[in-house]
Amino acid sequence: MSMQLDFSAKRVLVTGSTMGIGRAAAEGFHELGATVAINGRSAKSVAKTIAEMGGGERLIAAPGDLSKVAEIHKVVPAAIAALGGLDILVNNAGRGDEALIDDIDEAHWQSMLALNLKGAFFTIQACLPALKESKGNIVNVASMLGVMGGPAGNIVYSTTKGAMVNMTREMALGLARDGVRVNNLCPGWTDTPMIQNENMLSGDDALYKYIDAECPMGRIGEVRETTGAILYLSSANAGYTTGSTLVADGGLSSGH
């Protein structure tokens, strides 16, 4: 059996793919032959991403705000039509706003749940007919904070990610006999533009130093390492893997 990854002729939708983990995953699929639909809230940044990835007919623009169900019902069918079907959905769009427990208000709660959880659920629902037809699969990008508690300020974030981890189990069972696999990837600290920016604001590389000290492997994860996990879960090599939660966190959720 070959571990060689090949996504030729595969049709992939990666939500939130104009930057960070989603962007890297989209690039990974694209390099390995897939046709990829790029999604982000802004049509401009989607177009820019596609241009930076070299353009061509294997890149599809699918801009839209997936925190709104009505918009999901427009964006997702259009993306699937442009791709000519769907083999892989990577549910990656999400936000990580922080709030201490006394400061959590309805607006914070609703915005976090709308994108991280409700958006993910209804995106899956909208993709299911196509995925059942292709015997495709879904990778939900949760977080290590879906399997453990987080630092202060992350109650709502970890609630949405814990719910996503369990949503994956539930859906994996419900879709197992349709031949549709559903798995979780839970990244830990990953060197995305978001973290790079936070590190810069922290001054003197304080965030990087904190991560290096806290993480058992002594370093932040690279984006390409997250991509590797997403490509694996969505490949035929993971053909018997469903409902699983893969943590790519340098060992942090095992204890630190």
Place this chain on the structure above:
Amino acid sequence: MDFTGKRILITGSTMGIGLGAAEMFLERGASVAINGRDPKTVAETVKRLGGDRLVEAPGDIGSIEVCRNVVETAIAGLGGLDCLVNNAGICDLARLMEVTEEHWDKMMAVNLQSAMFCSQFALPELRKSKGNIVHIASISGLVGGPSDSHVYAITKGGLVNMTRSMALELAKDGVRVNCLCPGYIDTPMIQAENEATGGQVIEFINQSAPMGRIGGVRECASSILYFASDDAGYVTGAILSNDGGCAANASWGGANHEDAAMPQAH
């Protein structure tokens, strides 16, 4: 376990596990605020339970404002708060492709949002009393289950992990936060389903649960009392199954596809 002088609010305590916990707290000396959607049912429950250590705190905790009212009413009536039990929940069913935004929003509001905001509103008092919070999730927060309760499972999975982050954030305040995951428990809800299926539901549970039987309300509620008690003084962020072994077997009993599903009344 002695709860003399302790002040407890249990959401959704007019029936089932919430009611069982209310009875047991009362027997051990606590004062208890009873909550349910219908003020009349709350009043009847308080009357039936009897005594002067009861507070009526009715309201549908599906809205944040009502969460605030319920918690404030309970705190005013009890004269403070030592323990909040976030027990209220609903289990409306919908198959994956039939889940509507309305179904989603309702389930999230009652099962997940209420736990968040009741906890927040209770916190000033819980910090004073070095009290604790018990979230009631479900075995379905730990393992996948029947194919028509997706959104229920998502809310309960959220609750399980909310417990961990909330416990960490409140650890330094001396406020403990724990989570109970009941399996099949002999509540009026299950009894009604059992009757509607001519006894098939209990038969299914007896065959599928590792312990070969349904759980009693009191033997489930006892886990809530444990978490709430000083015996659990060093326990926070814990997730406890009370399910006759179902979670250990990662199974509700072969209920994940239609051939093996639990009988349902139609």
